[in-house]
Amino acid sequence: MDLTVVRPVAFFTWNAQTFAERFRRRGLIFLMAVLRPFLYSTNRKFATRVVHTVLRGVTRDRLDLLGE
Numbered sequence: 001m002d003l004t005v006v007r008p009v010a011f012f013t014w015n016a017q018t019f020a021e022r023f024r025r026r027g028l029i030f031l032m033a034v035l036r037p038f039l040y041s042t043n044r045k046f047a048t049r050v051v052h053t054v055l056r057g058v059t060r061d062r063l064d065l066l067g068e
Contacts, residue, residue: 009054028054 010029014022032051039047 009051025054 009032010026014026032054036047036051039050
């Protein structure tokens with residue numbers, strides 16, 4: 001299973017600010033890791049966009065800070 005797209009997104013969700021937000025996003029990452037191979041086989045762009053929806057709500061400055 002190819003998880004190269006899921007790993008960076010998982011890193012950012014692992015560092016979510018609140019406890020509840022962390023577990024919600026971790027659950028979504030697990031779901032995306034399971035569904036991504038099936039989505040990827042049908043449409044590559046859509047599969048990548050679905051994985052990145054987990055980052056919705058994270059501010060740009062927070063992503064920049066975690067990416068350093």
